[in-house]
Amino acid sequence: MSSAHPDVMALVEQMKALNPTSLLHRMGIEVTEAAPDRLVATMPVEGNTQPYGLLHGGASVVLAETLGSIGSAIHAGPDRIVVGTDINATHHRAARSGLVTGVATPISLGNTLCSWEVVVTDEDGRRVCTSRITCLVREAPPGA
Template identity: 60%
Template sequence: MPDETTAPNLDEVLAFMNIGNQETLSDRMGISFVEATAQRVVATMPVKGNTQPYGLLHGGASCVLAETLGSVGSALHAGRDAITLGIEINATHHRSAKSGLVTGVATPVHLGRTLATYEIVITDEDDKRVCTARLSCLIKRG
């Protein structure tokens, strides 16, 4: 586990992942970080522009939000001497969202030396659960 001297901060992780330069999928989808540590990552995403033909939030967009949050949390956990690679994601879509922002909160299920797993809960503006996802990331050290 990284200590305070080897643990990257959110800005370092986002820069390494190239997030924030308008060229990544998470940027194109409007994902905006609210807070981030290895223990809790929170971000929002607009429904508008991320819908399927019926005008509802696309399930794949929920998965992108979930994978982004879990990947950032895993990178914060892994430290500067490692990269993290998503190896498995699953998602259950509980209800639709038609407008506004959805918020994703990622919390760890397991934080190991070679694997990190996060549960990501996505809610609408009324705090109703839209999606529950789980992401596992392989931690690859230099």
């Protein structure tokens, strides 16, 4: 298990500050650990549910895409941008309350593509969702 890197956490905070009304903020996602080889974030179930009171599957996907995108952006560096090109998710069980935690680990970190596995668990450590995200790495447009 890697420990949080202060310089990487500073980059995460800079990314969060770019848009204070982003989906990351609206969903209540909090990045708690960030390193080049592992990212961890929590998200509340409350406020992110479907009509039956269960964690919305799309919310799990938002958490996964957030972590994979942040990890890819850290890997890409400041002169490049990343955009998601593919994401999938398998929902294993329902979460009804508390926080879920997403842990992202890289599958492949290349020059043009980055792929991550994201495992979302409930407060009892039970797997709620497994997701895989792939991001395309591009040169940042002028002025970005």
